[in-house]
Amino acid sequence: MPVRFQGLRRCAVPASTALAVVACALATALPAAAQNYPVTPTQRAVAQATAESGVPESELTPNAPDIYTVKRGDTLWAVSGLYLRKPWRWPELWGMNLAEIRNPHLIYPGQQLYLERSGGRARLRTSPPGYGDAGTVRMEPRTRIDRVGENPLPTLRPSAIEPFLAEPLVIDAPTLGGAPRLVGTQEDRVMLARGDRAYARGPSGQPMAVVPGQSRNWRVFRDAVPLRDPSTGEILGFEAQYLGRAELVRGETVENSLRDGKELQEVVPATVDITATKEEMRVGDRLLPEPPTPTTVYVPRAPTVALNGARVASIYGSAVLDAAQNQVVTINRGTRDGIEPGFVMAILSEGDRIIDKTDPQRARIKLPDERNGLLMVFRSFDRVSYGLILSIRTGVKVGDRLVSPE
Template sequence: MKKLPIPARRPNLSASLAALAVVAAGGVGTTAWAQNYPITPQQRATAQQTAQAGVPLSELAPNAPDEYTVKPGDTLWAISRLYLLRPWRWPELWGMNINEIANPHRIYPGQVLYLDKSGGRARLTTRRGAGGGEGGTIKLTPRTRFDSLAGMALPTLNPSLIEPFLSEPIVVDENTLQAAPRIVAGNDSRVLLSRGDRAYARGEKDTPLVEVPGPLQHYRVFRSATPLKDPGTGEILGYEAQYLGKVRLQRGESTTVETKDDKDYITVVPATVDVIAAREEIRAGDRLLPEPPRQLLSYAPRAPSTQVEGRIVSVYGNAVQFAAQNQVVAINKGTRDGIDSGHVLAILKNGETILDRTGEKKETIKLPNERIGLLMVFRPFEKVSYALVLEINDTPRAGDFIVNP
């Protein structure tokens, strides 16, 4: 347990709700990193502008509570939805009391939000009556709180929903897996490998699997990739590789030379790897990709700054056609289109094409596209992105449209 001094002015909670939209990829629990994530100039400018006058009451959710105590398990999205009609407009929630911000990336369960709606504008504070006209003198007493670094800060989304996708499935180009090192055999002639087993692997001719100075290298194991095809254009946007587990490189690839009849014969000795995690059984032919470094990603919910018109490519899972709430989908927009983690998009149901039999003659017509939910991008690639379905009032499916919220 780490001893944490509480400053004389406690971090503002609504600011925290707004700005604390960060988790560490591959290590969602490392909230200590998240607390120091910078606020972008655009986000700060929006908040400062809003702070001058508050938020119009028309922007508040109908049942926004006058008082709310933050609970363990809360998320930024859930609390933003509690207060705002459009929760992705988080800088406005932050801006309600920007003047009190000490560290906008810290929020703790047990803090209390107070909503002031005087003068036709809404202001959120952690002090009862702080937004009202006349204020009194507040005596601040230094205190010390003991808390674990893990779990201090609230995440934007439920980490359990997206954590596997931060390191497991990946989208690669056509040649990436084909050029990656491959498992060639298991120890003791084992065909199927699981955690604790030893295996042997080798790279391609020009890129052998060798050791490098430093800590032992870790690799993720993948199987044949599934093509992700754009529903509109038919373009192959990438290949979704199936994550199987992790291995640790114990010895690199080498060669031995044996002389027979005055001739030298070179024999390849494959690298030795140990399986340290297995989601599914691993076998010969599976490919190895280096474990990527941990990344700090911002999941601040916000609308894209440019116009977005795209489609849902697929629903993650084996032979899954329809998406449910809190399920992951792939969309046909990525970093080349300006998509970033935290972007919120509306889902439009692709209206059916039907035969109208009600007129004098039969006629083919297309029903209008209807808005049925919201999703948030949390892992963009170049041409495709993973997004979490946040809320729905119908059932999204592959081929449905995505647009600005």
């Protein structure tokens, strides 16, 4: 088994501070990269205020466990929901163990969480209540051995959103129209699959070229579908259908040739090899440079901006009318509206329109909109964002309203 040997610096910590021994160990032992997850000033301020007194017991779930051992496969959302009625109130969960877990993104499988209740308030610790109350706990230098690659808990299950971090692409019409395109295949093949070779051209005046130091990887798209605001009908952007990836082998060139006694210049398209396919490709499909893999850390929280007019704009990759739990939807708000990854929104299903049979006039009335579930934004573009449905009662429809979960 691969192991890592790492010395700990000496730390002296008063036990009266709810035993920050674990915090000291984390701060000195964890890789620097793991300690750089973002924590906003607002989240830190809320957590610090909560850490002083804990949270009211009324905010706990009815079955909040007194002791819980973090398991492989857990998520921060699930652990938060285990203790709090409102899982998006993540800073409160962090606040309950602020003295012991300085970085809330670093909760590892195998850690034990202890729920302490006192005076109608609750706090969450990583050591048993009362441990170390006798005085100062001192940690001496020692060797720590653990498995390489043991990662802290993710906010959400990676398998639920990883495919969507690369596949959905919202672009504007000029960008798509100016993207390089597949123009030919070997042996006049109609469809292309992995391992096939094809030829591509860039837009006028921008030939595809191999540039030293730049990635040769491209993504292939087709049929950009307009995303419309369900309220106004306005086009918010175009969602391109992801087909797969291609590698640029040779750049586009111009060759001089002699034909019928005349010297001509002929365009020789770039050569690309298809390296991965989700669906078969064909002449006319567009290519866009493959972006770097995103490393966003999702911190569930209530939106800090007004959601006036926010609605579900489309259901991604689905031929059905209703979206279910763990499906992805687009919403008609993006970065220009202040929408950020991690925002949790409540989904409201529109109330039915019925005839009031108790009214002699048979008036037509609309029942109230009802809260149906929660979604969390995980990717934002200028005017559109993608959200994962976290919980749901009935199917989510295009046009459903989105509001703050508070």
